[in-house]
Amino acid sequence: MKAAQGNIYGYVYSKKTIFRYNTDLHKIDSFYSSNGIVTRLEIDTNTFYIFDDGENNVTAYGPGKGNAYYLKTIFDSSKKITQLKLRKFSTPTVDSTIYEFPRFEDGGLSADGFYISNHHHQYYISFYNSGIIQYDEKHKSTKLIHTIDRTPPSNIAVPTGNIYTRSSKSVIVNSTATADEEHLYVLSYVLSQDAVKSNYRGPVVDVYNIQSGLYESSFRFPGYQGKPVLQLSKSADTLVAAYENNILLFKLTNK
Incomplete structure (x- = not known):
């Protein structure tokens, strides 16, 4: 979305x-x-x-944009490591490696994640750990941002014959996210202590400053028909949340 x-x-x-x-x-x-x-x-x-x-x-x-790039992960079978590549839209077969993920015997499953972007930055956000890779298109630089839960990369797979499957003990830390020119909004299912004390069980959006990469604040989504939030997007001052069967729009304020 x-x-x-x-x-x-x-x-x-x-x-x-x-x-x-x-x-x-x-x-x-x-x-x-x-x-x-x-x-x-x-x-x-x-x-x-x-x-x-x-x-x-x-x-x-x-x-x-003429020379626009996009991010793509590739599993290097010779090195047995997942790499984050930068590709041109005009020539998608030509790419360069901008990041290599920690190596585990899991066929690259520990590096699984998703992509988001705004007009100036692109992001690859890991599902299973706190690592967020930010690529700055203007300065052609890469920065690693860590979310506040600080979950380290780990082997999240178990061998099943000749393939790997995700372990039932693995936890999805970051499920979706969106960004604007100033902030990165990450939907986290790792609950803070105050959320646990108040018996809150819904998703929390953690907000990070794009320039510094530092955490700024958090807010909680209201429950809606007992369904989870699956995707996020942002347009102007509106945060768009796609639940399982509905899409809700939330106006953001500076309070």
Whole structure:
């Protein structure tokens, strides 16, 4: 799910279609349909990038940035290590390594995560530990940010025959996130002590300063029909939360 210029874009797997909801007109229509599966959607100022199942083919709508890059993880079978690559949209077969994840005998499962971006930075956020990799497009630099739970990387897999499967003891620390020009919003299921004391069991959004990488504050989402928050996006002063069956809009304030 992404939000831009008053519209919310979300992919429905059963329909193989990206739908667009206009928050001003309260209207929904289909934006993009394909026989293949869309696994990722990125939006810059005036261009949409739609990734296929393998993230090797990218469909672009709009003029683009010309030399725009995107992040992609690759498992190097010779080194047995996961690498974070930087690729050009125009030549997706050419890439460079900007980060290597800690090596575990788990086929790369410990490095699993997800991508988000704003107009200036791109992020790869780990599911199972506190590591967030920030790539600064303007300065072509990489920075490692740690979330406040400080969960270290670890082997989260068990061997099953010739493959690895995720251990039942592994915990998803960061489930989704979004960013604007100043802040990174990370949905964390690692509860703070005050949340535990108040018997709160819902998701908490931790807010980080993009420039310093430091934690600033947290806030909690209200429960809604007992369903979890699956995805986040932000447009202007509105935080968009996709629950299991509904999408809710929250106005953010500086209080």
